[in-house]
Amino acid sequence: MDNSDAIVTPWEVRGEVDYKELIEKFGVDPLTPDIIERLRRHAGGLHVLLRRGMFFSHRELNEWIDSYEKGVKVILYTGRGPSGNTHLGHLIPWLFTKYLQDAFKCDLYFQITDDEKFLFNQELSTEQVAEYAKENLLDIIAVGFDPERTKIFTNLTYSKPLYNVAVRVAKHVTFSTAKATFGFSESSNIGMIFFPAMQAAPCFIHQYLNSEDAHVLIPCAIDQEPYWRISRDVAPKLGYRKPAGVYSKFIPGLGSGGKMSASLPDTAIFLSDTKEKAVKKVKNAFTGGQPTIREQKEKGGNPDVCVVYSYLYSLFDEDDKAVAETYASCKGGGLVCGECKERLARKVAEFLEQHRAKRERAKGYVEKFLVRE
Numbered sequence: 001m002d003n004s005d006a007i008v009t010p011w012e013v014r015g016e017v018d019y020k021e022l023i024e025k026f027g028v029d030p031l032t033p034d035i036i037e038r039l040r041r042h043a044g045g046l047h048v049l050l051r052r053g054m055f056f057s058h059r060e061l062n063e064w065i066d067s068y069e070k071g072v073k074v075i076l077y078t079g080r081g082p083s084g085n086t087h088l089g090h091l092i093p094w095l096f097t098k099y100l101q102d103a104f105k106c107d108l109y110f111q112i113t114d115d116e117k118f119l120f121n122q123e124l125s126t127e128q129v130a131e132y133a134k135e136n137l138l139d140i141i142a143v144g145f146d147p148e149r150t151k152i153f154t155n156l157t158y159s160k161p162l163y164n165v166a167v168r169v170a171k172h173v174t175f176s177t178a179k180a181t182f183g184f185s186e187s188s189n190i191g192m193i194f195f196p197a198m199q200a201a202p203c204f205i206h207q208y209l210n211s212e213d214a215h216v217l218i219p220c221a222i223d224q225e226p227y228w229r230i231s232r233d234v235a236p237k238l239g240y241r242k243p244a245g246v247y248s249k250f251i252p253g254l255g256s257g258g259k260m261s262a263s264l265p266d267t268a269i270f271l272s273d274t275k276e277k278a279v280k281k282v283k284n285a286f287t288g289g290q291p292t293i294r295e296q297k298e299k300g301g302n303p304d305v306c307v308v309y310s311y312l313y314s315l316f317d318e319d320d321k322a323v324a325e326t327y328a329s330c331k332g333g334g335l336v337c338g339e340c341k342e343r344l345a346r347k348v349a350e351f352l353e354q355h356r357a358k359r360e361r362a363k364g365y366v367e368k369f370l371v372r373e
C-alpha cells in the first residue's frame with residue numbers, strides 16, 4: 001500500500017496513516033516489549049491501550065523510568081486544544097495519562113491551549129474558546145486525575161508563569177526552525193509563530209517555579225511530536241532535562257478511513273452524545289463485513305479493516321480471550337456485523353453514561369484542579 005499521501009501535522013491528520021513509517025519520519029522509537037514490561041512492573045498491570053498497541057512509540061521513556069527509579073522527581077504533562085466538544089479520540093491520551101499518574105504517583109501539568117485555538121482558527125473568538133475550555137475542563141477532571149497532584153491551566157489565564165518560561169524558550173528558536181518544523185509562512189500571524197514556545201513552556205514550568213530538577217514525560221497523540229522536538233532542542237540550553245514522550249495512534253472515525261474528527265460529527269462519538277445518538281452512530285459504522293449475511297457466512301468478514309472491531313480491540317473489550325474469539329469468529333463467518341455493532345454500542349453507551357456521572361461530579365472540583373495566576 002502506498003501511504004505517502006498521508007499527512008500528520010499538529011493541525012492536520014489526513015489519509016491512511018502508516019505508523020511504522022511515522023516512527024521513521026519523526027525519529028521516535030517503537031514501544032518494545034521490554035519497555036512495556038517495565039511499565040507493567042511499576043503499574044502492577046497493563047493498560048488496555050498499551051496491551052493492544054494504541055500507544056506505540058516513545059522518546060526516552062526508558063530514561064524517564066530510570067529517573068523514577070533513581071528518585072529524581074518525575075512529572076507528567078499533557079494538554080488539550082479547546083476548539084470544540086470532547087470526543088473519544090481526545091480522551092485516549094488522557095486515560096493513559098491517568099494510568100501513568102496512578103502508577104508513578106506523580107504530578108501532572110495539564111495545559112489547555114485557548115490561545116492556540118484562538119490564533120489558529122479564524123472562526124473562533126476568545127469568548128468561544130473560553131467556553132470550550134470550560135466545557136472541556138469538566139471532561140478532563142472526569143477522567144479521575146489525582147486532585148492533590150494535578151494542575152490544570154489555560155494559557156490565557158495562567159499567562160504570567162507560562163510566558164516567563166516561553167520567552168526563554170523562544171529566544172533559542174529561530175523563525176527558520178519554526179517554519180521548517182511547523183510549516184509557517186509569511187502569511188502566518190505572528191501569534192502562531194510564537195505559540196510553540198507556549199506549548200513548550202509546561203515542559204519546564206515546574207523546574208522554573210520550584211527551582212528543582214525534574215524529568216517530564218508527555219503522553220499524547222503522535223501529531224504533537226514536532227513541539228517536543230523544539231522543546232528537547234532547547235532544554236539543555238536552559239539547563240533542563242529533555243522531556244520524554246510516549247505517543248498514541250489516532251482512533252479512526254466510524255466511517256471508512258481517517259481519524260476521528262470533530263469536523264465529521266456523524267463519525268465521531270462525542271462525550272456529550274446521548275445514548276441514542278451514540279448507538280445510532282455505532283450502528284452506521286463502517287465494518288469489514290460482506291454485503292449480505294449469506295456471503296458473510298460463506299466467506300467470512302475482514303476484522304483487519306473493521307472500525308467496529310478496532311474499537312473493541314483498542315479500547316472497549318479488555319478481555320483478551322473474548323477479543324481473540326471475535327476476530328476468529330468474524331473471519332470464519334460465524335459472526336455477523338450486527339452482533340458486533342450491538343456489543344460495541346452497549347459498551348459505548350455504558351462508558352458514556354459513566355462519564356456523564358463523573359462529569360457531573362467534576363463540577364464540584366473545578367477550583368481544586370484549576371490553577372490561576
Ligand code: TRP
Binds near residue numbers: 077199218219221224
Ligand atoms: N496542541 C494540542 C491540541 O491542539 C494541545 C496541547 C497543548 C497538548 N499541550 C499539549 C496536547 C501537551 C498533548 C500534550 O490539541
